Amino acid sequence: MTVDQGTGQRLRGRVAIVTGAGNGIGAAFAGALAAEGAAVAVADIDGDAAQGVASTIQERGGRSLAVQVDVTDRGSVRAMVSTVLAGFGDVDVLFNNAGVLLKEPYLSTTEQQWHKVMEVNGLGVLLCTQEVARHFITKGRGKVVNTCSTSSRSPSAHFAAYAASKASVLSLTHSSARALAPYGITVNGIGPGIIQTNLWSEMHRDESGSVVGDDPTVALDDYTSSILLRRVGTPGDVAPTAVFLASDDSDYITGQLIMVDGGIVLQ
Numbered sequence: 281m282t283v284d285q286g287t288g289q290r291l292r293g294r295v296a297i298v299t300g301a302g303n304g305i306g307a308a309f310a311g312a313l314a315a316e317g318a319a320v321a322v323a324d325i326d327g328d329a330a331q332g333v334a335s336t337i338q339e340r341g342g343r344s345l346a347v348q349v350d351v352t353d354r355g356s357v358r359a360m361v362s363t364v365l366a367g368f369g370d371v372d373v374l375f376n377n378a379g380v381l382l383k384e385p386y387l388s389t390t391e392q393q394w395h396k397v398m399e400v401n402g403l404g405v406l407l408c409t410q411e412v413a414r415h416f417i418t419k420g421r422g423k424v425v426n427t428c429s430t431s432s433r434s435p436s437a438h439f440a441a442y443a444a445s446k447a448s449v450l451s452l453t454h455s456s457a458r459a460l461a462p463y464g465i466t467v468n469g470i471g472p473g474i475i476q477t478n479l480w481s482e483m484h485r486d487e488s489g490s491v492v493g494d495d496p497t498v499a500l501d502d503y504t505s506s507i508l509l510r511r512v513g514t515p516g517d518v519a520p521t522a523v524f525l526a527s528d529d530s531d532y533i534t535g536q537l538i539m540v541d542g543g544i545v546l547q
């Protein structure tokens with residue numbers, strides 16, 4: 281886990297599900313939410329990674345459970361919701377954070393690559409939101425937070441399919457905000473910039489997939505010149521916005537994308 285536990289209790293009594301929480305940004309979200317008193321379901325396709333993060337939260341005195349889920353499979357998503365309701369008795373906040381990165385030049389992007397990235401990043405958000413919204417609707421309240429990207433607004437030529445998938449997450453943020461507002465449910469997005477996580481290990485490879493050099497941070501550094509604050513981010517830079525969007529402080533905000541990118545995309 282990449283974020284220190286805080287001492288606040290802004291989310292005491294709340295239950296959050298964070299998908300893709302076995303690593304990186306999602307793990308930081310889970311840690312920060314738990315530090316504010318939330319019970320957190322750490323959901324990931326990598327069950328061992330999820331268990332590791334959930335155990336760390338528990339060791340620090342937080343409430344957490346690990347759930348193995350494939351966000352592209354409705355049955356798996358339904359089972360995740362059932363497990364969380366059985367374990368914690370409620371769900372208040374859903375973080376749709378699971379995602380995969382694809383770096384591929386526009387002209388060589390294949391159908392297979394397109395389907396994979398759209399399935400996890402796009403369809404996964406639709407399925408998880410639908411299944412958790414059923415519970416939110418019964419209680420007339422709930423929050424959904426989608427991990428978008430700078431790519432949602434500013435696609436690059438080497439990330440065409442990924443950017444399309446993240447544009448779809450932003451579109452789903454807007455459409456679900458409209459669809460779910462009548463039920464007291466808000467939906468917002470967080471747009472991380474360049475955040476140092478395992479996702480960027482792909483950047484350490486050339487077009488043939490071969491590893492280039494020894495230091496994966498070199499590829500990240502190439503992107504620094506496009507960042508106003510002149511550094512790549514950490515998961516801990518993004519987590520406070522997740523806490524804000526899970527808390528009552530954001531109750532009158534819906535359908536919005538908050539960029540946490542050090543100043544890459546100026547909206």
Ligand SMILES: NC(=O)c1ccc[n+]([C@@H]2O[C@H](COP(=O)([O-])OP(=O)(O)OC[C@H]3O[C@@H](n4cnc5c(N)ncnc54)[C@H](O)[C@@H]3O)[C@@H](O)[C@H]2O)c1
Nearest residue numbers: 300302303304305325350351378379429472474475477479
């Ligand atoms: N790291 C960045 O620079 C950056 C920038 C913008 C947006 N994002 C987004 O942030 C989110 C988290 O990325 P990260 O950087 O922490 O990456 P990461 O690779 O560290 O974590 C992604 C997690 O998603 C999980 N996952 C993948 N497919 C899944 C599936 N089908 N079902 C459930 N879980 C699945 C992985 O097992 C992994 O634990 C992603 O949506 C990513 O697109 C990342």
